[in-house]
Amino acid sequence: MPLPQSLRMTRQRRLILDELRRLKTHPTADEIFQVVKRRMPRISLATIYRNLDILSQAGVIQKLETAGLQRRFDGDISQHPHVRCVKCGRVDDMTGDARPPRIERMPRAEGYAIHGYRLEFLGTCPQCGKGGGNIQ
Amino acid sequence: MPLPQSLRMTRQRRLILDELRRLKTHPTADEIFQVVKRRMPRISLATIYRNLDILSQAGVIQKLETAGLQRRFDGDISQHPHVRCVKCGRVDDMTGDARPPRIERMPRAEGYAIHGYRLEFLGTCPQCGKGGGNIQ
DNA sequence: TTAGTTGCAAACATTTTGCCGAACG
DNA sequence: CGTTCGGCAAAATGTTTGCAACTAA
16 A cells, blocks of 8 residues: 555554654554553554554655564664563663674575665573563 | 474474575565465465464574564574665675674663674675665 | 545455363373 | 463454545545
8 A cells, every 4th residue: 555645644643653763662553552552542553554554665664674574674774783581572772883894705596686685683681681582 | 482392303394494594585474475476376474474483483493583564584503693684675695704892892771681682784786886776 | 437446344365272081101 | 290382263463455425526
């Protein structure tokens, strides 16, 4: 479904965008839903999905291409590396030197035109590190 | 669900493993199902899922952590880079120098213990490269 | 005024689970 | 012969869609 000719800033869209930008947790659609619902109780999950889709297509937010069955979103559209906790699935920003790694000796694939790559760090988050971690 | 004390090599498991190793396409569970069904028509999709899960837990196959809603599997358990076609979702092996990139200046994340990273190349596959490519 | 948007419910797609009879070792 | 496994159907999970009413511009 292509973007419409003009985008309206509805109360719902504004709120979704504000909350996504406020959260630093790279939330899933449902996590955004739970937060937004506190301020707008009758909002529907479908509205969340539709707006996340429209906003990411418009380049206002990022749909993260992190591994896993659930999609996560980021209000920060700058390209920066993420860590994913292998135990609970939580995603955080990497801090410090955010420079991407230099890839020497680019591998090839027969017939493919390579455009780029996606890098995701794996680790154990603070919560899961101590206490053994609950697999979510 | 933990692995049982002993694993049996049933006809179903054998067939799933053989077909997965034969295919070089990093198939989804359903794609394996379609292929296996030709030789064992009464097999169930649940059996495919259960066996793919058990075999990957046992380290016999790989559950790929590629982006996207659908999981893909690889009968080759060596760590090697993959390309994903951004147009059709197909996944192929990278050939040539398969050495992982050297990451200088490892970024950090507060409180995380970083174990490693996941690298996935993006590109356009031979089919999608010519003809504009059909979004699947 | 009208194209774009919402809430709701229902549909969809993928993966998981409970049950019980079958079969591997 | 005990444990593991398979087939089936149903459930669970995450996402998308059709539609009539509503609303921002």
